[in-house]
Amino acid sequence: MGALAGLKVLDLSRVLAGPWASMQLADLGAEVIKVERPGSGDDTRHWGPPWLKDEAGGETRESAYYLCCNRNKRSLTVDFTQAEGQAIVRRLAAQADVVIENFKVGGLKAYGLDYASLKAVNPRLIYCSITGFGQDGPYAARPGYDFLIQAMGGLMSLTGRADGEPGAGPQKVGVALTDILTGLYATIGILAALQHREKTGQGQYLDLALLDVQVASLANQAMNYLVSSVAPKRLGNAHPNIVPYQDFPSADGDFIIAVGNDGQFARLAAALGHPEWATDARFATNAARVANRAVLIPQIRQATVMKTTAEWIAALEAVNVPCGPINDLARVFADPQVVHRGLRIELPQPGLGAVPQVASPMRLSATPVDYRHAPPLLGADTDAILAELGYDSAYIARLREAGVI
Numbered sequence: 188m189g190a191l192a193g194l195k196v197l198d199l200s201r202v203l204a205g206p207w208a209s210m211q212l213a214d215l216g217a218e219v220i221k222v223e224r225p226g227s228g229d230d231t232r233h234w235g236p237p238w239l240k241d242e243a244g245g246e247t248r249e250s251a252y253y254l255c256c257n258r259n260k261r262s263l264t265v266d267f268t269q270a271e272g273q274a275i276v277r278r279l280a281a282q283a284d285v286v287i288e289n290f291k292v293g294g295l296k297a298y299g300l301d302y303a304s305l306k307a308v309n310p311r312l313i314y315c316s317i318t319g320f321g322q323d324g325p326y327a328a329r330p331g332y333d334f335l336i337q338a339m340g341g342l343m344s345l346t347g348r349a350d351g352e353p354g355a356g357p358q359k360v361g362v363a364l365t366d367i368l369t370g371l372y373a374t375i376g377i378l379a380a381l382q383h384r385e386k387t388g389q390g391q392y393l394d395l396a397l398l399d400v401q402v403a404s405l406a407n408q409a410m411n412y413l414v415s416s417v418a419p420k421r422l423g424n425a426h427p428n429i430v431p432y433q434d435f436p437s438a439d440g441d442f443i444i445a446v447g448n449d450g451q452f453a454r455l456a457a458a459l460g461h462p463e464w465a466t467d468a469r470f471a472t473n474a475a476r477v478a479n480r481a482v483l484i485p486q487i488r489q490a491t492v493m494k495t496t497a498e499w500i501a502a503l504e505a506v507n508v509p510c511g512p513i514n515d516l517a518r519v520f521a522d523p524q525v526v527h528r529g530l531r532i533e534l535p536q537p538g539l540g541a542v543p544q545v546a547s548p549m550r551l552s553a554t555p556v557d558y559r560h561a562p563p564l565l566g567a568d569t570d571a572i573l574a575e576l577g578y579d580s581a582y583i584a585r586l587r588e589a590g591v592i
Contacts, residue, residue, distance in 0.1 A: 189216015190554035194381075197279050198222065198260065199288040199300070201229045203333070203363055204317050204397065206256040207370030209287050212377065213259035214547045214556045220279060220572060221257065221563070225264040225592060228565040229253060242540035249539065249562070256370075257562035258534060258544055263573075264566035264592055271591045273298050278576050280305045280312065285377055289317040292327050302392045312390040313380040315373050321396035331397045333363035340365065340401030345408055348423045357421070369400045430476035431455070431487055434513065437496040444487075445509040449473060454506040459490040534561035566592070 194217035198209040206221070206229070213219040223229055235250035263279075266272045277299065280286055286305060288295060295301045302314040316322065319331010337343050337359045347358035376393045384390055402409065408419050411427060419427055424443075426432035431452075434441045446452045449472055453465035464470045464486075469479040476483055491499060496512055503510040514522065520531050530548075533541035542561040549556055569592050573583050586592045 188554065189214075189557050190551060192216035194218065194285065195283045196220070196285040196287065197276070197283040199276075199286065199290070199295075200317060201289065202231055203256060203366040204369040204373065204395075205287045205289045205315075206231075207367055208315070208317075208373035208377065209260065210256050210258060211370070211374045211547075211549075212285070214549070214558070215551075216554070216557060217285075219260040220568075221260045221262050222267070222276060222279075223262055223264050223565060225266050225566070225590060228262070228264065229257070231256075232565065239539060239542060241538065247539060249542075249564075254542060254544070254562050259557075259559050260563055261568035261572060262563035262566055263569050265569070266591050267298050267300060269589075269591050271586060271589070273300065275573070275576070275591075276300055277305065277308060279572075281308045283309070283312065284381070285313045285315065287315045287317070287373070287377075291330065292318055292322055306390065310390060311384060311388065313377055313384065313393070314390070315377055315393040315395060317369060317373060317395045317397075319397050321399060322394045326398070333366045333397070334359055336365045336397040336401050340398055341405055341409075342401060345405075345419055345421060347421045349421050349425075352423065355421070365397050365401045365404075368404050369395055369397050372400050372403075425480070425484075428477065429473060430480045431484065433484075435488055435491040437491055437494060437499055439495045441513055442491075442496040442499060443511050443513060444491075444503070445511075447509065451508050452476070455503065455508045458502050458506055458508065459487065461486070461490065532558060534558055536561040536564075 191212055194212065196209055196212050196217050196219040198205065198219055198221045200206055200209065209219045209221070221229070227233070231253040232248070232250055234252040237251045238246045239249040239251065239254060241247050265275050267276050280300070288300075293301070296304070302316070305312055305314060318327070319336060320326035320329055338357070342365070343357040343359055346360060348355045373393065373395045376395065380391050380393060407428060411417075411419050424433040429447065432445050432447075434443055444455065446455055452470070452473075453462075456462055456464035456470075464483075468475065470476050470483055494502070500510055500512065512518070519525055525531070528546075530546045532544050532546045534544055536542045539561075544558070544561070547556040570583055573586075573592070574580075578586075583592070
């Protein structure tokens, strides 16, 4: 049984940050009911192509985006703008341990599905709200999207080629990293709230904001600014505090060297045919290399172009210098280590065949992650969930006829 077996999660969220959090809980054994709009469902169901192909090779309407963050869940379609739909969600919340939602601030109050309303029927409830800017402050009412928050939260100012280089300018990260990080922070907060409830018997409210998460995740770059009062600039693939720690050209492409200490640099210098660099006062320590990166990096580049990427990786790995290729995703999923760790899995879906998934990185020895079922088809579990709540088949049919489900 998973570590969170027996935990019930009601997921009212859409797109990525909230569903990413609920999928972590589901992977760890929680029962997650995903509430979706009848007829359309989660926005990401329509964010394609690409679409999943069925057993016959035909294209389905299951988008790859939706499939990335919704496994191990059950799908209930219900229109909670209607009174009977609200009653269904409230009944589910009364039995739930956790509610996750990402509506605009105050958006669920009109339906009696806000924290105060649901706490009245379930004081042990842990209620997690995810918004762009948080529940208060001058931006609270604004919608927030990952791309926007990467810009406003400083990440784009640090990402991209340095000013003056060809193609210079701010860039977003190639995945919705702020959403993913918010989902992970939400998961941590929920687990902390569950532990608090174990001690006190009381639930609580979690206020997660994408902007807060993005600023918090600036990590060393935020501290570089706070300590120096100088805003860090874009350095392309280079590191602001470590040298050499970036991409270098080879005879047939590019590869990464990631030197983390002076001993590694000495071994790198010897492998490059310049052992004298290790005792040169300009390069002997990391602080010196950071100060003199403009002198050192071109010299390293002149050396690395003399061999292929494979030759350099073999040579540097032999002397324990961290390095590696720059893989596209085809190479990632063909990489022997990725294959060995089983990071690509497939989950069966009746009528669709095998649904590819990326495995969870969490490896627990006693309560491992459990892949119980593929991301659900829209409304696939509606009748079963309502029957479990005590609704009879005649009433369920009436709800469907009225468009409530």
